[in-house]
Amino acid sequence: MTTSDDAFQDHYPENVAQCYGCGRLNEHGHRIRTCWDGDETVTRFRPEPYHTSVPGFAYGGLIASLIDCHSTGSAAAAMYRQAGRDMDSQPPFRFVTGSLHVDFLKPTPLECELELRGQIKEIKGRKVVVTTSVLADGVVTARGEVVAVQMPDSFGS
Numbered sequence: 173m174t175t176s177d178d179a180f181q182d183h184y185p186e187n188v189a190q191c192y193g194c195g196r197l198n199e200h201g202h203r204i205r206t207c208w209d210g211d212e213t214v215t216r217f218r219p220e221p222y223h224t225s226v227p228g229f230a231y232g233g234l235i236a237s238l239i240d241c242h243s244t245g246s247a248a249a250a251m252y253r254q255a256g257r258d259m260d261s262q263p264p265f266r267f268v269t270g271s272l273h274v275d276f277l278k279p280t281p282l283e284c285e286l287e288l289r290g291q292i293k294e295i296k297g298r299k300v301v302v303t304t305s306v307l308a309d310g311v312v313t314a315r316g317e318v319v320a321v322q323m324p325d326s327f328g329s
């Protein structure tokens with residue numbers, strides 16, 4: 173059963189909840205939490221001092237990984253929403269990253285809670301395209317686009 177306080181990632185089954193970006197069971201990872209806000213998806217994340225690039229600013233790889241996992245989680249949620257299904261229902265929709273594009277528009281400050289806002293650009297077959305903006309104090313510092321593809325049963329084999 174899904175409640176309004178749940179994050180999408182709360183519904184990932186244990187066997188796919190170890191992802192460095194979004195797995196709630198990875199104690200070393202970002203453990204992001206993403207929710208709907210109307211037709212947009214939102215993640216809030218506060219970088220740690222060790223996420224530094226240039227002193228005072230966040231490492232670009234961190235920004236990219238936040239966009240990545242925010243977007244794949246958004247893709248899954250969008251598929252459930254389109255199907256009118258609860259995120260705990262079967263069969264599961266699980267997405268991996270096919271492509272990840274990031275534009276770094278401004279330096280992203282480190283000592284600031286970041287807000288990621290995603291929009292579902294396209295749903296086609298097993299593919300969902302998500303655009304995600306990263307905001308620091310309301311200013312967009314990076315934009316990304318992710319092609320998320322439903323994980324095939326043959327994944328990794």
Ligand SMILES: CCCCCCCCCC(=O)SCCNC(=O)CCNC(=O)[C@H](O)C(C)(C)COP(=O)(O)OP(=O)(O)OC[C@H]1O[C@@H](n2cnc3c(N)ncnc32)[C@H](O)[C@@H]1OP(=O)(O)O
Pocket residue numbers: 184188189191193194240241244266267268269270271296297298299319321322323324327328
């Ligand atoms: C999973 C549960 C959640 C927890 C994990 C969250 C993951 C967080 C993010 C990650 O880090 S995932 C890890 C990094 N990603 C990977 O390791 C994926 C490796 N690649 C693959 O396994 C396959 O290439 C992939 C599943 C992405 C696609 O292979 P398929 O054989 O399923 O794709 P297919 O050829 O059937 O194409 C389906 C659609 O996706 C599109 N597509 C596939 N690969 C693409 C690509 N690389 N770029 C853009 N589009 C792509 C393809 O064009 C097509 O669109 P159209 O229907 O419009 O024609």
